[in-house]
Amino acid sequence: MTVSQNIIRADVRALSAYHVPDASGFVKLDAMENPYTLTPELQQELGRRLGSAALNRYPVPTYAKLKAAICAKQGVPAGWDVVLGNGSDELISIVSVACAKPGAKVLAPIPGFVMYAMSAQFAGLEFVGVPLKKDLTLDLPAMLAAIREHRPAITYLAYPNNPTGNLFDAQAMLEIIRAVGDAGLVIVDEAYQPFAGDSFMSKLPEFDNLIVMRTVSKLGLAGIRLGYMSASQALLNEFDKVRPPYNVNVLTEVTAGFMLDHTDVLDAQASAIRAEREVMLSSFSEIDGVEAFPSAANFILFRVAKQGVTGTQIFERLLAQKVLVKNVGKMHSLLDNCLRVTVSTPAENAVFLAALKSSLNS
Ligand SMILES: *Cc1c(COP(=O)(O)O)cnc(C)c1O
Numbered sequence: 001m002t003v004s005q006n007i008i009r010a011d012v013r014a015l016s017a018y019h020v021p022d023a024s025g026f027v028k029l030d031a032m033e034n035p036y037t038l039t040p041e042l043q044q045e046l047g048r049r050l051g052s053a054a055l056n057r058y059p060v061p062t063y064a065k066l067k068a069a070i071c072a073k074q075g076v077p078a079g080w081d082v083v084l085g086n087g088s089d090e091l092i093s094i095v096s097v098a099c100a101k102p103g104a105k106v107l108a109p110i111p112g113f114v115m116y117a118m119s120a121q122f123a124g125l126e127f128v129g130v131p132l133k134k135d136l137t138l139d140l141p142a143m144l145a146a147i148r149e150h151r152p153a154i155t156y157l158a159y160p161n162n163p164t165g166n167l168f169d170a171q172a173m174l175e176i177i178r179a180v181g182d183a184g185l186v187i188v189d190e191a192y193q194p195f196a197g198d199s200f201m202s203k204l205p206e207f208d209n210l211i212v213m214r215t216v217s218k219l220g221l222a223g224i225r226l227g228y229m230s231a232s233q234a235l236l237n238e239f240d241k242v243r244p245p246y247n248v249n250v251l252t253e254v255t256a257g258f259m260l261d262h263t264d265v266l267d268a269q270a271s272a273i274r275a276e277r278e279v280m281l282s283s284f285s286e287i288d289g290v291e292a293f294p295s296a297a298n299f300i301l302f303r304v305a306k307q308g309v310t311g312t313q314i315f316e317r318l319l320a321q322k323v324l325v326k327n328v329g330k331m332h333s334l335l336d337n338c339l340r341v342t343v344s345t346p347a348e349n350a351v352f353l354a355a356l357k358s359s360l361n362s
Pocket of ligand 1: 086087088089090113158161162189191214215216217222225226227
């Protein structure tokens with residue numbers, strides 16, 4: 001036996017590393033990134049501020065100023081606070097670790113965001129996936145039955161959901177939050193909130209067991225790694241004990257503070273992406289052999305539904321034309337022959353649509 005065989009957990013050794021393909025030279029539409037950058041003027045001003053940041057010091061561990069700016073600008077209810085994470089991936093991990101009592105379970109609709117199940121496994125929690133309905137909407141009776149059976153410590157609802165892009169029925173989500181009650185936490189993951197036009201943030205004061213989680217990643221700041229979550233102060237106090245003390249670095253803190261003074265820029269970018277999403281959805285409806293699902297996010301899930309060709313073949317033909325999307329067909333049987341494409345600039349979207357049409361016809 002080697003050292004790694006002796007020491008590393010068997011379930012970790014059995015995993016394959018999260019694979020991120022090298023996208024240089026590709027039109028990159030696989031990761032829900034915002035295609036827009038800052039104006040040269042804003043870049044210069046940000047550069048000046050980053051240049052004078054105190055790199056020799058640890059960040060101020062309370063992050064009081066940044067948290068206050070987030071609360072004030074992002075619709076956090078008055079008097080409510082947030083905990084910050086190195087991306088919301090870290091927040092998911094913090095909540096998982098804080099709740100990992102022996103036998104505790106995590107519940108989420110599937111197909112869903114892969115980190116829910118991964119973080120559960122790393123923290124030693126059992127993950128229970130409840131399949132969506134065939135049309136990829138929430139199966140409320142199945143969710144309620146699973147909650148009764150498993151009494152999950154954590155239930156995730158992504159609003160809108162990834163990789164499907166749809167908003168679950170808000171009334172059904174409220175029923176789930178009530179059904180879980182004080183036996184568990186419900187995390188509403190609003191990673192795509194800038195594109196969704198709806199939010200559970202204002203519902204926080206109504207529910208002791210609700211956590212609303214967001215990230216700046218899909219908003220155009222994926223590179224700085226910053227997520228935040230709000231919940232009752234009693235819960236936030238506990239999560240803060242698990243959070244690594246300096247988890248948000250000084251450069252991220254400065255950049256986020258700067259961007260919160262320029263939310264108009266990010267809002268305008270999100271608005272352009274929402275408009276492009278509608279353009280793309282109507283283009284999809286005119287292409288034979290594909291079916292796009294409704295989207296409230298900055299990506300579109302579509303199914304290849306043409307005789308004699310699979311989703312994977314279309315994925316590969318797109319790759320051959322230097323267009324990278326995400327092949328989600330193997331994630332779950334509900335997603336057979338499905339691909340997921342990020343909504344980008346009009347120019348990149350046009351390249352994608354042309355490549356898709358030629359892939360379907362070759
Ligand atoms: C992208 C994504 C996240 C992760 O965001 P980071 O802040 O970049 O870690 C969380 N939840 C969902 C549903 C996502 O799609």
